[in-house]
Amino acid sequence: MARLPIYLRALTALGDEGVTMVSSEELAAAAGVNSAKLRKDLSHLGSYGTRGVGYDVDYLVFQVSRELGLTQDWPVVIVGLGHLGHALANYGGFASRGFEIRALVDADPHLVGTQISGRQVQPLSRLEEIVRAHGIAIGVIATPAAVAQSVCGRLVAAGVSSILNFAPSVLAVPDDVEVRQVDMSIELQILAFHEQRKIVPSLVAGL
Amino acid sequence: MARLPIYLRALTALGDEGVTMVSSEELAAAAGVNSAKLRKDLSHLGSYGTRGVGYDVDYLVFQVSRELGLTQDWPVVIVGLGHLGHALANYGGFASRGFEIRALVDADPHLVGTQISGRQVQPLSRLEEIVRAHGIAIGVIATPAAVAQSVCGRLVAAGVSSILNFAPSVLAVPDDVEVRQVDMSIELQILAFHEQRKIVPSLVAGL
DNA sequence: GTCGCTTTGTGCTTGCGTTCACAAGCGCTT
DNA sequence: AAGCGCTTGTGAACGCAAGCACAAAGCGAC
Numbered sequence: 001m002a003r004l005p006i007y008l009r010a011l012t013a014l015g016d017e018g019v020t021m022v023s024s025e026e027l028a029a030a031a032g033v034n035s036a037k038l039r040k041d042l043s044h045l046g047s048y049g050t051r052g053v054g055y056d057v058d059y060l061v062f063q064v065s066r067e068l069g070l071t072q073d074w075p076v077v078i079v080g081l082g083h084l085g086h087a088l089a090n091y092g093g094f095a096s097r098g099f100e101i102r103a104l105v106d107a108d109p110h111l112v113g114t115q116i117s118g119r120q121v122q123p124l125s126r127l128e129e130i131v132r133a134h135g136i137a138i139g140v141i142a143t144p145a146a147v148a149q150s151v152c153g154r155l156v157a158a159g160v161s162s163i164l165n166f167a168p169s170v171l172a173v174p175d176d177v178e179v180r181q182v183d184m185s186i187e188l189q190i191l192a193f194h195e196q197r198k199i200v201p202s203l204v205a206g207l
Numbered sequence: 208m209a210r211l212p213i214y215l216r217a218l219t220a221l222g223d224e225g226v227t228m229v230s231s232e233e234l235a236a237a238a239g240v241n242s243a244k245l246r247k248d249l250s251h252l253g254s255y256g257t258r259g260v261g262y263d264v265d266y267l268v269f270q271v272s273r274e275l276g277l278t279q280d281w282p283v284v285i286v287g288l289g290h291l292g293h294a295l296a297n298y299g300g301f302a303s304r305g306f307e308i309r310a311l312v313d314a315d316p317h318l319v320g321t322q323i324s325g326r327q328v329q330p331l332s333r334l335e336e337i338v339r340a341h342g343i344a345i346g347v348i349a350t351p352a353a354v355a356q357s358v359c360g361r362l363v364a365a366g367v368s369s370i371l372n373f374a375p376s377v378l379a380v381p382d383d384v385e386v387r388q389v390d391m392s393i394e395l396q397i398l399a400f401h402e403q404r405k406i407v408p409s410l411v412a413g414l
Numbered sequence: 415g416t417c418g419c420t421t422t423g424t425g426c427t428t429g430c431g432t433t434c435a436c437a438a439g440c441g442c443t444t
Numbered sequence: 445a446a447g448c449g450c451t452t453g454t455g456a457a458c459g460c461a462a463g464c465a466c467a468a469a470g471c472g473a474c
Contacts (some may be wrong), residue, residue, distance in 0.1 A: 005396040069403030083294035162398035189212040191369035196276030
């Protein structure tokens with residue numbers, strides 16, 4: 001379920017505060033969801049709660065992490081090191097959550113060979129070689145939209161089966177490859193849509 | 208509808224290629240959705256298609272833009288100029304889509320006063336003043352999670368009613384404020400979950 | 415002008431996810 | 445040891461979105 005990471009984040013935050021037991025009601029509030037939904041989600045993992053008491057925070061963190069596959073480290077390659085790729089390479093939130101950025105790749109000869117976050121940028125021509133050598137299953141695309149599909153195809157051909165795409169383009173992939181799309185312009189446009197709906201209805205009401 | 212921006216992106220891409228008319232089938236393929244869903248979505252805006260022919264690309268771009276409220280420019284403030292905020296400030300995809308980054312704000316005295324993407328970083332203490340002076344309705348939070356809720360509250364109090372949050376924390380806001388959450392770690396965790404499901408079932412099948 | 419091809423717009427069914435509401439169960443107190 | 449209060453886990457109802465399938469409608473050809 002796509003909500004497990006949110007629960008995990010809330011749980012680790014609670015754990016850091018020293019909380020040892022938590023009720024579905026409290027955890028649901030921290031995660032911003034309905035408590036029944038949370039209980040149903042957690043029940044799919046097994047019966048890890050105690051009736052009348054709640055859930056043991058540490059134990060639940062472990063169980064959710066296991067379900068998400070975070071008990072092992074996932075090697076990741078970042079393709080494209082513009083401003084965004086740069087930010088991703090320097091983002092500390094990955095390593096602490098079971099992801100290791102194993103390689104940085106870019107097509108720009110001026111970037112290749114430079115150090116970013118203690119790691120050397122590799123040329124795009126070596127992409128397949130790098131993916132295979134490290135057994136990388138997860139790729140991050142932070143390139144311009146024009147080359148995103150090409151990079152995606154090469155990643156998939158080299159064995160990558162999960163892709164996080166920051167480029168504003170729809171990626172075509174085989175059915176067994178998972179793609180998640182993050183597009184900041186689209187998020188802003190959705191906000192603009194809601195902003196306008198707050199204004200337009202007042203005009204309609206005035207008619 | 209949250210899919211309109213995706214349609215708009217596909218439409219502008221087609222327009223740049225010189226395409227003038229497009230069928231729901233073609234546009235749906237470009238946007239990665241079902242054609243019936245696309246037609247139903249577009250029909251909510253009005254009847255802008257011609258039966259037997261399709262949709263006029265330019266006209267549809269205009270209509271979708273109008274529906275999304277992109278015929279006007281939306282002023283935006285970015286709070287937090289770490290690696291991610293930096294990348295956002297330099298991202299060209301905003302201005303071209305009807306958003307103008309009007310102010311950059313950070314708490315770090317070393318950053319305040321520096322120029323980023325031709326704009327001077329303002330101190331966090333002036334946040335409310337800046338929001339009110341520019342009539343800013345949309346705020347982007349790219350701060351550490353620890354201060355995200357505090358910044359969010361100040362933005363809302365100053366009049367911001369839409370927030371794009373990159374910090375890994377759930378924001379509590381009044382009902383009339385829209386929040387959209389972007390969390391790269393969560394996206395990666397969802398990918399890891401699917402990756403693991405590709406491996407674990409093979410073990411289960413072996414039993 | 416009529417016929418047929420193509421594509422939109424939409425009623426209806428189907429399926430999934432959310433939510434309510436309650437029974438089952440655990441621990442604490444007396 | 446028994447009862448009480450609290451919380452989980454889940455069966456059942458509800459609502460919404462997705463997709464099918466077809467009727468309505470425009471355009472071109474003959």
